[in-house]
Amino acid sequence: MAFKNDMSRLVKKLRRRNRFILVVLSAIGILLVYLISSTHLLQREKTKQLILQKLRAISITASEQIDGDAHEYVVNTFNSKNDVRSSKDDSVYHKLHAQLKRIKRINEIASPIYTMVFNADHNEYEFIVTSSDEPYYRHMFVNYPTELRMNYNIGGVIDEYKTENGTWLSAFAPIKNSKGEVVAILQVDQEFDSFLEEAHSDLIKNILVASVLFVPFMILLFSYMRNVLTKEEQNQLLLEERNEEIEIQNEMIKEANLKLEKANLIIQARNDTLDKQVKKRTKELLEANQDLETFLYRSSHDIQGPIASLKGVVNLAQADITNGIDYYNFIHASVNQLETRVRGINAVFEIKKQELDWVQLSIREVFDEVVADQCKKLDFSDVDLIFGDNALIKSDRTILNVLFSELVKNSIMYRDGENVKIHLTTELVGQKHIRITYKDNGLGIDADQQNTIFDMFKRGNEKSQGSGLGLYAVKLALEKLHGNISLLNARNGVTFQINLPR
Known part of the structure; x- marks a missing residue:
C-alpha cells in the first residue's frame, strides 16, 4: 500500500515537473516573439518619423520658393474646374508648374508635389498647381485629413493615413503673398505601402529564423531541466519519507495543543464578554444615576422658582385687592x-x-x-x-x-x-x-x-x-x-x- 502511494505521488510530481518545464519554455517563446515584434514596431516608427521629417523640410523649403502673388493670380483668374488643361495654357501657371517639377526632381520625390486652396463655399480643398505633366486644376480632394484644416496657416505633417490609392505620409506648408497672407498650401506625399510590405516580410523572416534557432535550444533546455528536476524530486521524495514519521508525531502533539488552545480561547472569550458586559452595565448605571440626580435636582429647582413666585403673588394679592389684574398676569406668566x-x-x-x-x-x-x-x-x-x-x-x-x-x-x-x-x-x-x-x-x-x-x-x-x-x-x-x-x-x-x- 505504501509503495502504491509513493508511486502515485511520484507520477503526480513528474506531471507537475513537465508542466512547469512547458510553462518556462512557452514564456521564453512568448518573450522572443515580443522582442521581435517590438523591434519591428520601433523600426517602423523610426522610419516613418524620418520620412515625415524629410517631407516637412521639403514642404517648408518649397513653399518659400513659390511666389504667393503669382499663385493668387492663377486662383483668381481661373475660377472653374479644368480651366487649365495644359501647363502651357498660362505663363504664370507654367512657371509655377516648372518650379514644382524642379523641386520634385531635386529631392527625388516619387509622388507629385501640388498646391491646394480651401473652397469655403463647398467646404473642400481644390488642387491648383501640380508637378504632374497633366493638370487636374480645381479637382476636389476627397476625404481630406483634418490636419489640413486645423493647421492651415502654420503647416505640419499628416501621419499614416489611407486613401483609395494606398497608405501615405504627407507634409504641408502655407504659401504666403507679399502681404504675408496665406493664400494656399503646398503638400508633399510619399507612399508608405512599399515600406510596410518590406517591413512585414522582414518580420516574417526574423520569426522564421528565430524559430529555427529556438527549437534545438528548447529541446536541449527541456532535456537539461528535466534531468535536474528529476534528481531534485528523487531527493525530495527520500527526505519526505524520513520526515513522515516525525510529522505524524508532531501532528499528534499539535492536536493535543489545539484542543487545549481552543478550551483556553473559549474560557477567555467568555471572560472577556462577561467583563465587557459588567463594565458596560456599570457605566450605564452610573450615567443613569448621575443623570437622574442632576435631573431631579434641577427639575426641583426649576419648579420651585415658579411655585415660590405664585405664593408671593397670592400673598400680595390678598393684601392688595385693587391691583388684582397685575397679580393675575404675573400668576399667568408663572404658570406658563x-x-x-x-x-x-x-x-x-x-x-x-x-x-x-x-x-x-x-x-x-x-x-x-x-x-x-x-x-x-x-x-x-x-x-x-x-x-x-x-x-x-x-x-x-x-x-x-x-x-x-x-x-x-x-x-x-x-x-x-x-x-x-x-x-x-x-x-x-x-x-x-x-x-x-x-x-x-x-x-x-x-x-x-x-x-x-x-x-x-x-x-x-x-x-x-x-x-x-x-x-x-x-x-x-x-x-x-x-x-x-x-x-x-x-x-x-x-x-x-x-x-x-x-
Missing part, C-alpha cells in the same frame, strides 16, 4: 413658565419610556402637524415655512414628533423679529440614511455655549428662559432613533444637520 418646565420633563420621560413603532412617514406631513400644534400651544401664528424635497422615512411617529416639536418651539420662543422663518430640506445619503437640514432666524447661540447645548439644563444664550431640556430631549430622541445631530451655524439664526436611518 411652570408648564414649560413640566413639558420639558415630560418630553424627556416620554422619550425614555417610549416603545418604538417603526412605520412609514412623510417628513413634511409630520413637520406640518408639529408646527400647527406648537403655534396653538404658544399662541403664535406668523410662521413662514420653506420646504425642500419631501422624503419618506421609516421611524417612530411619537419620537419624531418630540424631535421636531422642541426645535420648532425654540424657533418660535427665540426668534429674531416678529415672524418665524424655518427652512427644512431633506437629502438622501446612500440607500439607508437621510440628512435633514433645519434652519431658522433665531437669536443664535453664544459661542461659549455651542459645545454644550445638547447637555441637560444647558441654555443657548443669556436671553433664554427655558428649562434647558429642549435640545437635550432632541439628542435623546435621535439616540432612540439611532441618529445624530450637529450644529452647523449659530449666527444669523441657527442651522442644525440631522442624520437618520431610513
